[in-house]
Amino acid sequence: MRLARWSADGTVEEGVIRDDAAVPFGAGRTVADALAAGLDRLEEVAGWADAAGARPLAGVQLMVPVAAPSVRDFVAFEEHVEGVSAAIDGASEVVAEWYELPTFYFTNPHTLRADGAVVRPPVSARLDFELEVAAVIGGVDGSDGRDLDVETAKRHIVGYTIMNDWSARDVQGREMKVRLGPCKGKDFATSLGPWIVTADELTPYEDADGFLALEVEAWVRGERIGHDLLSNMGWPFAELAAYASRDSRIVPGDVLGSGTAGNGGCLAELWGRTGGLAPEPLRPGDTVVLRVEGIGELRGTVGTPQAPVALPAARTRPRVRSR
Structure with missing residues (x-):
């Protein structure tokens, strides 16, 4: 089943493709519902669809398929870390800590973009894309999404979508020198879509270890x-979900990005x-176009950057301790 949100004739609708x-x-009812x-109620969900209201897919504008409460983006591909560390830090390195546990950062759920969107980037000489797949979290009866074991975490994954983690590498490089x-x-845009393919549809692609x-x-x-295989991730999605829930909580609608594929x-x-800068950075x-077997195709076009409001550099302060 493909869960989606779309607009048509001035209205927003949610359902299935x-x-x-x-x-x-x-x-x-909504995709959030x-x-x-x-997963345990997918048959019931399929029955919610109202065939009388069907529209030709070509006549609707797809929206972001989920209004995500949070977006965690992992870095699960060793090959990506090898290459991008050289581009950002000047030396190809996979630190020992990468192998110990999956690492992620939180990105901005308020700047999610849909399939086909024109993305306005920041002023950047090194604009980039990132090819990812994202797991979308759902509910499980009897679980509040906290401190999950791997098997329970897997049951929380309702489906998958394609993710483009747009990146301004020069901005990123400056920030990460400050250890943040x-x-x-990354703040300006993350594309998701075109829809969510439910996890049962991808079972034929799953190996014995869950990849x-x-x-x-x-x-x-x-x-x-x-061009890569998603199974080159260092951890399968169920383990990413379990780690995300550790000392924390995952809830329906949360998005877990795989991190960028290699090759x-x-x-x-x-x-x-x-x-060098070959292929050249993205330009307006x-x-x-990102294509993922079993899911579909996610498109995005680079728009024209807008000059930011100027801010001064930090002022040297006297560090006095009282008025």
Whole structure:
């Protein structure tokens, strides 16, 4: 089943995509309701669709498929770390700590962008994309999403979508020298879509260790520059979800990004390997197409940056301790 949100004729609808039709849920139900219902109630959710309200898919504008309460983005591909560390820090390195546990950062749920969106980037000489797959969290009866074991965490994963973690590498590099970030290097946009494919649809691609052997591709300016298998992640999604819940909580609608695929899953990886800016950074008008087997295709076009409001540098302060 493909869960989606879309706009048509000035209204927003939520439901499922069936073949070439967008079929809304009846009785005011939403994708959020479907996620809260969870994997165990997918058959019931399918029955919510109101065929009488179906529209041709070509006649609707897809929206971000989930209004995510939070977005955690992991860095689960060793090959990506090897390449991008050279581009950002000047030396290719996978630190020992990377292997110990999966690492993630929180990105901005308020700047999520849909399939086909024009993304306005910051002023950047090193604008990049990132090819990712994201797990979308749902509900499980009897679980509040805290401190989950791997098996229970897997049951919380309702489905998967494609994710483009747009990145301004020069901004990111400056911030991370202060031991924080990526922050504004990522803050401006993350694309999700085109829909959420429920986890049961991808079971045929799952290996004995829980990894999904999906082929993923990145196309920039009409050229394929990245190709990998999702199963090259260092941890399967169920383990990422379990770690995200440790001493914390995951809730329906939360998004867990895989991190960037290797073998050209972003430009920075290639820059790190070649020592130059080839392929060249993204520029206004460029379209990035990410394709994931079993899910579909996510498109995004680079818009024109807007000059930021100028801010002064930090002022040296006297460090007096009283007025």
